[in-house]
Amino acid sequence: MDSDFVQWLRDLGRDDLAALLKNRPESVVAGAHSLSRLAAVLDSPGAVESALQRLDAGCHEVLRALCGLGDGCTREMVEEVLGAGPELDRALRVLQEHVLIRPDPQGAIRLAAPLRHAHTAGLGRPVAKLLHPHVSNTVRGIAETLGLEPARRKADTIRRIEEFMQDPAKVSAEFAKAPSSAVELAVELARDDSVFRSSFGSPSPQSPGVRWLLNRGFLISPNQYTSYSGPFEMPREIGLALREHGNQPVLRPEPPMPPTTTIDPIEVDKAAALAATGFADGVARLLEHCAVNPLAMLQNGGVGVRVLKQLAKALGTDQHEIRLWLETAAAAELLSLDGAGCLVPSNLADDWQRSTPAQRYAWLVRAWWEQPAAAMFSKVVDKPGPAMLPRTSAFDRRLRADLVAELSGWEPGAALDEPNLIGERLAWKRPMLYCCAADLVEPIQVNWDEAEAVGAIARGALSTLGRCGSDAEALLAAAVRLLPEAQETALLQADLSAVVAGTPSGRLAATLNLMADQEGRDTASTWRFSPESVRRAMDRGHSAEDLLGKLAEIARADLPQPLEYLIKDVERRFGQLQVRTVQCCVLGEEALLREVSRNRALRELSLQVLAPTVLASSKPAQETLAALRKAGYAPVPQAGDGTVVVERAAADDRPPVVVAQPYYLDFAPEPLMDAEVDELAERLLSQPDEVSSRRAAPLVQPPTPNSLDDMAVMFGDLGRVLAERTAGLSDLEVELLTEAVEGGTDVEIEYRDQNDSSTTRVITPYFVAGNHLDAYCHLREDDRQFRLDRIRAVSPLNRRRRAKR
Incomplete structure (x- = not known):
């Protein structure tokens, strides 16, 4: 571990270190042991990637320039590329607050370790890095072709080549002598990804233009064994020299706010409360329907489109809203599977039905907030598939959170006439996720419609319910204030109907469902009494006296005589x-x-x-x-002894149905309170350094634990996990592999592929993910995944190389 990095963290002090932990929450769990462990996690590839996803476009443009200039560049060099100004100051400050850059004592800018070799902005690696694995004769030949005097030491010769390529005037003068084919190829590579691979229609590596570039080091093979076949990489210095000014990174300021209209926040909350009430009531009606008519599921899982349309017709809505109700109810654990594999209310549904309207709503919205994908995707798909299937992406959950976060920063009542106008700002704030505003048109529309359906957005503006976000306590308090109280009484009429104006309480709905059939449920709900419905209640052990007593408790006035006669007549014939x-x-x-x-x-x-x-x-x-x-x-x-058997509702165990989502699981630790972060920062600063220990921190990717073993990897028990997942490795070999993962060092493995062929690979392991080891394969010159159970042997690289010699 870089001791300068650990010392830099220590010099931050408690307040700045606490701010760093807030900016990089993925480092809190794995890096809470010591500063050296924290430094290792902050510089790990997975943590850096997580931090990059939270940066805006301005920061990314500055980071592109920094990576292009290379680790150790100065502020003056950055200003030559981007120009000075407040936007550059802001971006550099944000990058430092996220520890993606840090100043060294000499004033140079140090990049986070994974960014030092990144092909950022389509630029290759520095020429010194590319020439390092080549033999001295190759380096000498390049220097002589460029007209440079080779030095006695290879490192000094590389330094002279590097100085030559860092001078744009010398590079331009050399290209003035080049054949046109070489110039065209070089300019194309400088504007693309700086890597030349021989393919159909491309120049041959033996063509004059390619050979001209190779002889001068303007194209370099990553290793000496592929010097004649490729692929070849253009050094970063040549790419920068060839790029025109218009193609240099340009700092784009934050887009302006889209035009809005002002609406009274009270009116927004009224509309939101109406939508929220309808949303919770819709789920209640869905559960009541499933209790009587269990929903059939497809053989391969999910609820088919035909069933969705039938359900929409029965409940008086469209299939898009049915999908929202259904998937939210499943996420809230209110649905279960019966013995026939059909959807019925779960055990928790009983508790949910008995809750107050505010509690019902808060329960549902917390589940909706965590849904990985929008249930209303069917609005923008020509042929939507079944509902309640696993999703392969959590894109909508991120977009939902960013959309609400953007709106929450505006004045209350600021309403958008066109939701898609917000896309440009979201794309600027999260360019790694959203690419461009054009790609966000349909996703924004779908998530906006869902937010309106649940009451988070109303009349084009964010409501008080939406501002609460995923804060359970604040959401419940807002729902209690805005949502109407549940109705405890019903209007019982002489035509044998019962009418409830508003949302019936759980007790009222249960009483009416016991002895009547529901006919409609909207702003007012209606039930109808019949001989069959009353007999159904008596089948469950209730006498006429019991039923009349329950009705007296919920009736606004005296019971109508026709209803009393109906119940007593059914009792007379009953039995x-x-x-x-x-x-x-x-x-x-x-x-x-x-x-x-x-x-x-x-x-x-x-x-x-x-x-x-x-x-x-x-x-x-x-x-x-x-x-x-x-x-x-x-x-x-x-019964056999002649006693009457009372038919009661079966109290079967109905555990919630679980919709597996194996691909979108994100590791997002609960955010710590300010006091907790301050305490953690103070504790880290009070502990001694562990820089000398090679086991200071496992360099593993923190974001996606799919099992308890993956959590064990995060918390430092990497050796145990590798021992369990590898097949037949000795303790020493497991120890070598563990050290390679933790230290990011090279190691040699014997690997048996899917065809049962054995190969020897030199790899640089990054992290363990499930049953795979992610590593850079030096044989394939690319990142690869290796199944742990197919690794047959592990040996230290230097010892095996000496043995081969």
């Missing part, structure tokens, strides 16, 4: 028939049984008279009960 399991017998009065035995609707039961008061059925008890009820009778079941 006149008894079904006893024999396979099975129907018991009752002689006159009634004669009527039943002659009923043509019951022919499938093959009823036979066993006695004046006993009929035998050929069907089991449950089927006989169902047939009798369908024919208009009101039978009750009996």
Whole structure:
């Protein structure tokens, strides 16, 4: 570990170190042990990539220039490329606050370790790096071709070549002698990615133009073994010399705010409360529908489009909103699978239904906020697929958070007439994620529509509910203030209907669902009483007295007489028939049984008279009960001893259904409070340095732990994980591989590929991800993934090289 980096962190002091930890939250967990461990994590590839994703376009342009100039450049060199100004000052300050750059004691700018060799802005590596692996004769030949006097030492000769290439005038004078084919190829590479690979239609490595560039070191092979075949890389110094001024990085200031109109925030919150109420009520209706009509799922998972359209018709909405309700309910763990694999309400749905409207809404929005992809994607897709399938990206979750964060910085009530106008600002703030505003048109529209559907945005402006974001306590408090109270009473009418104006409470809805059938649910909800619905309540063990008492508790006024007569009439007929399991017998009065035995609707039961008061059925008890009820009778079941069996709702275990999302899992530790960060910074500064220890910190990628073992890698138990995931390696070999990962050093492995062929590779490992080792393969000259269980041997590179000699 760079001891200067550790000392630089120590010199920051508590306040600046705490600010650094806030800017780089991915380093808090893995780097909380010591400053040396923190330095290792901050300079690891995964952590640097996470930091780059949070930078705006201005910072990226400055970083491109810094990487082009190389590690150790000065402020004056940067100003020559970009010019001086407040935007450059801001970008440099932000880059330093994120520890992607830092000043050294001599005033030069040091880059984070992974950026020192980056091909940023299409520029190759410095000429000194490219020439280092080549033999002295190759370096000498390049110097002589350029008209330079070779030195006795290869390093001194490389330094003279480097000084030559850093002088644009000398480079231009040399290119003035070049054939036109060499100039055209060089200019094309300088504007592209600085790498020349021989392919169909491209010049041959033996062509005069390519040979001219190779002889002068304007194209260099990454190693001496591919000097004649390629690929070849253009040194960074040549690329900078050839680039025209118009192609240099240009600092783009932050785009201006789009035009907005001002709306009274109170009106915004009113519209948001209406949408929020409808959203929570829609999910409630969905759960009630699934309880009676379980949703069939496709064999390969998900809910099919045909089922979605049927459900939308039943609930009086469109399939886009059904997708939102369905996927949010699943994410909130309110749905489960029954024995037939159909969707039904989960155990938690009962608790959710009994909650207040504010609690219901907060429960749902927290789940919606964490959804990886927008459920309403069907709005912009010609042929949308099933709902509730795993998503391969968390793009919409990031866009949702950035969209709300942007709107929250505006004045309350600032409304956008066209949501897509915000795309340019989002693309500038997160260029690594969003590329350009044109690519954000459809994603913004979909996420904007979802935010309006849940009440986060209303009338084009961010509501109070939306400003709370993922803060659970603030969201609940805002919902309590804005959402109407749940209704505890219903208007019971003489036409055997019950009307609830507003959102019914969980107790009220449960009471009405017990003895009535729901007919409609919107701003006002309606239930209808019938002999069948009342009999259903009595089947569950309730007497007429119980039901009348429950209705008296929820009625706004006296119970209408028709409703009382209905309940008492059902009770009078209830139990006149008894079904006893024999396979099975129907018991009752002689006159009634004669009527039943002659009923043509019951022919499938093959009823036979066993006695004046006993009929035998050929069907089991449950089927006989169902047939009798369908024919208009009101039978009750009996046990073998003749006692009445009360039918109760099955209290089955209904665990929430889990929609697996294996590809978008992001490791995002909970943000620490200011006091916690200050305490951590003070504790790190109070601990002694561990710079000399090679095991100070594992250089592993922190962002994506898919298992407990991956968490173990993050917390430093890399050796154990490698021992478990490699097959047949000795303790010494595991130790060598662990040290290579932690120290970023080269190691030689024997690897058996998928064709069972054995090869020897020199690799520079980066990190462990699942069952794979991500590393730079020197044989393939590219990043590769190696399955850990196919690594057959590991040996130190220097010892094996000496043995070969």
